[in-house]
Amino acid sequence: MTATADVIIIGGGVMGSSAACNLLSDGLDGRLVVFERDPVHERSSTGLSAGGIRQQFGYRDNVLFSRYSVGFFERFGELMAVDGEAPEIDFRQKGYLILAGEDGLAALRRRYELQRSLGVEVSLLTPEEAQARVPHLSLEGIAAAAFCPRDGYLDPYAVMAGYEKKARSLGADYRAEAVVGVTRERGRVAGVVTAGGEQMLAPIVVNAAGPWAGEVGTMAGVEVPVVPVRRHVFTCKIPAELDYELPMVVDPSGVFVRTETGGRILTGRADPEEPAGFNFAPDRSYFLDVIWPALAGRLPLLDRVGLERFWAGLYEVTPDHNAIIGEHPDLPGFYLIGGFSGHGMMQAPAAGRALADLILKGRYEAVDATPYCLERFARGELIHEETVI
Template sequence: MNTKTSIRKYDVAIIGGGIIGSSVAYFLLQEAPHLAVCVVEPDSTYEFASALRSSGGCRVQFTGEENIAMSLFSLDFIRHFDQRMSTAKQPAYADWVEGGYLFIVPPENAAQLEKTASLQQAQGCTLDLLSPAELKSRFPAMYVDDLGAGVHTPHDGWCDPNGLLWGFRRKAVELGAVYIAARVVGAQCDAAKVLAIQLDTGESVSAEAYVNAAGAWSGDLAGLFGMRLPISPLRRFEHYFTPGSHVGHLPYVKDMSRLAFRSEGQGYSGGLVDGSAVRGYNFEVDHDYFENVVWPAVAHRFPAFEAAKCHRTWSGLYEVNELDGNPVIGAWNSGLPNLYTVAGFSGHGMMHAPAAGRGMAELIVHGRYQTIDLARLGYERVERNQPYPELGIL
């Protein structure tokens, strides 16, 4: 048969071979080794993959029970990634750094931070609730006069997103996943299910289940199936910079303005997300953004950064769920029940990839979640226009 008209058949077709899609493939084959799984990914270099342009942060500091549970599982998985995910041919390297996270808030938000800390502790998280004086004692270079409280989670940290992605991909391939270098350009559906997807190679893929794991492109991909998915790409910047005088080691510092940065080698890495930026697939770098937006914020919080020097700026995309900033995980039960979505993490895809991949695998193989119940993150809330209640999307 001519390859331009051929149909490939699988049990599960995952669209998007980044860190989320590769995690789904891995956990599917862990859960059900007999499955025929393919992953459709147009770019094996991952030039524009969101995870590879991130800072690799992993934290438990959320307010939603599902998000906290996903963090606890995922952080443990990443801590032991090198041992779990090495293949017969190649070792895996996550380069985990247990550098901690520090959320700081003004006085008017201190009560909510204390409430959130209690919830996190109840789910098994280790943390320290700190007063401004305690913050100053622990981080002497920090300006604290306008702060009300902070929460330090010492077992949080960061890792190498590139190592994580390729570790998942190589292990999935070792278990039997087939990666197809192509882009999905169309879908064939009837009233009850997806029948096949068309690729830009001219081939088609037929499967029993289809997974939208296309990240920042997932909203457009959903449209090919007639599904409205409120996920859009948002450009954000990361910067590597150094201070004018000594600051010392810092955990991943985050505040209410969406400033977030951490120690990185001899300097610091991070940025400040502009949530109001125009949506779109824009990777151009604004080299004035650090000086105009980030520098004033870091210099206010740590005066040693008054003489900061930015050495490098790069851009990447958040896959923003415009409804509530949280992922959509589940099947389109009211439309095409064999179309699954795991997308819209809004900047937290890498850190939740292990838990999301496991959850999606459980749902496809067993028809229900076996470990963490992620039903509240399903597509039904989009249809009801009912945001998931999470205050920790910063």
């Protein structure tokens, strides 16, 4: 007998689990199955993420998505509690301090005005005011900074696990299996085929496969323009003199750094030259040649850091580095929630909520994800977001 479900989600990372949780808590009446082939999340983007959370974007809907998500993360323990047990996601709101040189000043001001108009508690700082927040900061080449105290970072794995536990408590059926085929019938999505040869029918299939979203699109016979791009994270032991917590400091070079637990810093930078591909091999020389010189220039005290751990994960990148949310225009019933590049953790609560509204009510309610539709690429209406970090 062929198994059936009402909704199948391919991928149990933060997006699949946020979507599952939102669908079930918003009243999905039926069976929801999540297929996750890597249940320990060794290679999922969520498991390898840096967990930065910021509202400081340049594109209106990215600001609104993050704003929704920050409010959600502030109440995550309460909202995701199961049997009175609240998940701990360690959301540390130490702020994001975004630095700009003379050439970035006009854009920083423009973003500041936009964010303020949308209710974000961001301030524009002089270089000296920025230094008052981070006393070891070098002001070389800095013309201004923006700081939002409600931004910060959290434990990405704990967020995903919190969503999954809640979704399971609401009836989600998580299967540790790979999907190898997406079936169609009469021009609609019809279900999936697993690596074990099982067929499951469902009128709705959600592609939440992160960096593998393009492959899952191919299984369904449609194009999903998401490619994997390697990104690094490095953690280092810090000199004892740094006796305060760093906010997430974002240098004009693109290098970011923040305090990590246990007397460490966490740092990285998105390499614009990195080619697309499923490359998980971390490259130590990227730290030595690119990150460390910029870090030591901006925070000279960090000249003496000792590299401890480093890893590489995959951003899921679309042609404009922003998400795709919604039903695929060429395959009714096949929904997409992916392509978040470096801002998936901070958009996961809003994205899952938006997708659940679309599936259950046929329209967006809590947050509007219309700008993230796949059709924008064909129309040439790409999202311009200058702060993809």
